[in-house]
Amino acid sequence: MMKxxxxxxxxxxxxxxxxxxxxxxxxxxxxxxxxxxYKETSVADVIxxxxxxxxxxxxxxxxxxxxxxxxYEMLVEQVFAMVxxxxxxxxxxxxxxxxxxxxxxxxxxxxPELARTAVVEVAAAGAExxxxxxxxxxxxxxxxxxxxxxxxxxxxxxxxxxxxxxxxSGLIFDELLAGRAAQLPAxxxxxxxxxxxxxxxxxxxxEEMRRVAAAN
Amino acid sequence: MIARSQRERLLExxxxxxxxxxxxxxxxxxxTxxxxxxxxxxxxxxxxxEGxxxxxxxxxxxxxxxxxxxxxxxxxxxxxxxxxGLAALLEALAEEPAIARxxxxxxxxxxxxxxxxxxxxxxxxxxxxxEGRDYAPGGRNLPANTxxxxxxxxxxxxxxxxxxxxxxxxxxxxxxxxxxxxxxYIGPAAATREVAExx
Numbered sequence: 001m002m003k004x005x006x007x008x009x010x011x012x013x014x015x016x017x018x019x020x021x022x023x024x025x026x027x028x029x030x031x032x033x034x035x036x037x038y039k040e041t042s043v044a045d046v047i048x049x050x051x052x053x054x055x056x057x058x059x060x061x062x063x064x065x066x067x068x069x070x071x072y073e074m075l076v077e078q079v080f081a082m083v084x085x086x087x088x089x090x091x092x093x094x095x096x097x098x099x100x101x102x103x104x105x106x107x108x109x110x111x112p113e114l115a116r117t118a119v120v121e122v123a124a125a126g127a128e129x130x131x132x133x134x135x136x137x138x139x140x141x142x143x144x145x146x147x148x149x150x151x152x153x154x155x156x157x158x159x160x161x162x163x164x165x166x167x168x169s170g171l172i173f174d175e176l177l178a179g180r181a182a183q184l185p186a187x188x189x190x191x192x193x194x195x196x197x198x199x200x201x202x203x204x205x206x207e208e209m210r211r212v213a214a215a216n
Numbered sequence: 217m218i219a220r221s222q223r224e225r226l227l228e229x230x231x232x233x234x235x236x237x238x239x240x241x242x243x244x245x246x247x248t249x250x251x252x253x254x255x256x257x258x259x260x261x262x263x264x265x266e267g268x269x270x271x272x273x274x275x276x277x278x279x280x281x282x283x284x285x286x287x288x289x290x291x292x293x294x295x296x297x298x299x300x301g302l303a304a305l306l307e308a309l310a311e312e313p314a315i316a317r318x319x320x321x322x323x324x325x326x327x328x329x330x331x332x333x334x335x336x337x338x339x340x341x342x343x344x345x346x347e348g349r350d351y352a353p354g355g356r357n358l359p360a361n362t363x364x365x366x367x368x369x370x371x372x373x374x375x376x377x378x379x380x381x382x383x384x385x386x387x388x389x390x391x392x393x394x395x396x397x398x399x400x401y402i403g404p405a406a407a408t409r410e411v412a413e414x415x
Contacts, residue, residue: 039240039327120331123324126240130321130379156404159373163396166372167365174335174364177328193358194365194400201403206357 022060025050029071034113038068038124068125069132075118076136082107083140093146094196098212100143101168101191105184108172112181119169120176141165147199160198167194189213223261226251230272235314239269239325269326270333276315277337283308288344294351295410298397299390301344302370306386306393309374313383320375338367348401355401362400369396 028050032041043064047057061067086103087096108115122133141161148156157163168191175183189209197205229251233242244265248258262268287304291297309316323334345363349355359365370393377386391411399407 037328039325123331124240124327126238126325127379130324134376134379151404155408157392157395159392162372162376163369163392163399166369166396167400168368170338170368170371171361171364173368177331177335187361190359190361190365194361194368197365197400198404201405202352202358202400203354203403206354206359209359 021050021052021056023074025052025057025060025067026071026074029067030075030117031113033068033071033121034115034117038121043067065126069128072117072122072125072129072132075114076132076139079104079107079118080136080139087143093150094208097144097147097195098192098208100140101195102185102188105172105188105191108176109182109184112176112179115172115181115184116176119173137162137165137169144195144199147196151199152201156198164195164198185216188216222251222253222257226253226258226261226268227272227275230268231276231314231318234269234272234322235317239322244268266327266329270329273318273323273326273330273333276319277333277340280305280308280315280319281337281340284341284344294347295394295398295402297347298344299394302393302397303387303390306374306390309378310384310386313378316374316378316383316386320371320378338371339364341367345397348398352401358401366397366400369400 025046028046029041032045032049036045041064043054043057046064046067047054050057057067061070083100083103086099088099089096091099108118122129138161141164144161144164148160171187171191171194172184175181175187189212192212193205193209196208200208226247230242230247233246233250237246242265244255244258247265247268248255258268262271284301284305288297288301291300309319319337320334323330342363345366348366349358349362352358373389373393373396374386377383377389395404395407395411398410402410
C-alpha cells in the first residue's frame with residue numbers, strides 16, 4: 001500500500017532526511033525479526049519492509065547484525081521512555097513498579113513483534129546483542145533498588161534486582177515463545193508478585209497481587 | 217556398537233564446537249572434523265546442524281537433570297534438598313563450561329525449536345521448587361506460577377555468570393541461587409537465615 005502511494009510521489013524519498021530513513025530501516029528490522037526470527041531475517045526482507053533500496057541500507061549499516069544492534073538500542077530507548085512517562089516520581093514505589101510493569105505488558109500485548117524481538121530473538125543475535133539485552137534489564141531494574149528500604153528481611157543479597165528481573169522475564173519469555181502475547185496483561189498480578197516478593201515478602205506480595213487482580 | 221559410538225562422539229564434538237565458535241558460526245564440516253566422522257555418516261544420522269544440536273542438547277539436559285535429581289532426593293527437608301540440588305547443578309556446569317554455554321547461552325541462537333527445548337528443560341525442575349508450597353506456611357496462597365518465577369530468577373543469575381565467561385566460578389553462586397529459590401516461598405528474612413545457617 002505504502003509503495004503504491006510512494007510511486008505517485010516521486011519526491012518523497014528526496015524529502016525524507018537520511019536520519020529518518022535510517023529510522024524506517026530500524027523499525028522494519030524490529031518488525032521483521034519479530035515475525036520471522038533473527039536467523040531467518042535477511043537484508044532483503046528488511047529493505048522490502050522499510051521500502052528503501054539496498055544502497056540506502058548499506059549507506060547506513062555494514063550488515064544485518066550491525067543494523068539489528070542499532071534497532072535494538074532504539075527499541076530499548078523507546079520502551080524506556082514509555083515506562084518512565086508512566087512512573088511519576090511523586091508516587092509511592094509500589095505504585096511506580098505496578099505502573100511500569102503494566103506499561104510494558106500492555107505494549108508487548110499491542111505489539112507482539114516488538115516484544116518477540118525485545119525478549120526472545122535478541123538471544124539469537126550474538127554476544128553483543130545479549131549484552132545490550134542485559135544492559136537494558138539492568139537499566140530497568142535499578143529502579144527496584146529503592147524497594148530495599150521496605151524490606152524487613154535484613155541485608156538483602158546484592159543481586160536481588162537481577163533475581164526479580166529473571167523471574168519476570170522468564171514468565172514473559174514463556175508466553176511470547178508460545179505466541180500468547182495477548183495474554184500478558186492478564187498476567188500482570190503474577191508478574192507484580194514476582195517483582196515485589198524479594199522486597200516485601202510472599203504474604204504482602206500476594207496481597208498486592210490480589211488487589212491488582214481485583215482492580216483489573 | 218560402532219554406529220553408537222560415532223553418534224556419541226559427534227554429540228560430544230557438537231558441545232565443544234558450539235561452545236567455542238558459537239552456534240551461528242558452526243558448520244557441519246566443523247562437526248565432522250571434530251568428531252572424526254565422514255559427511256555421509258553425519259547425514260546418515262542427522263538432517264542438518266540444527267538436528268544434531270537438538271540431540272546434543274537433549275543429552276546434556278538429561279544428564280544434568282539426573283544429577284540434580286539424585287542430589288536433591290538424597291536429602292531430607294525442602295531447604296536442604298533445594299541446597300543439594302542447586303549445588304549439584306552449579307558443580308556440574310562449572311566442571312564443563314562448554315556444557316554450561318550450550319545449555320544456557322547458545323541455545324538461544326539455535327532457533328525456535330531449541331528455545332522451546334530450553335524452556336522445557338527449565339520446566340523439568342518445577343517439581344523440586346513446588347515442594348516449597350507444602351513447606352512454606354501459607355504456601356497454598358502463593359501464585360500458581362511461583363515455581364516458574366523462582367526458576368527464572370535462578371536461570372537469570374546462572375546465565376549472567378556463564379555469558380560473562382565465568383562458568384567455573386558458578387559454585388560461588390550457591391548462596392544467591394538458594395536465596396532466590398527459597399525466598400518466594402518463605403520470604404526474604406527466613407531465606408536469609410536459611411542461607412546463612414550452613415554457609
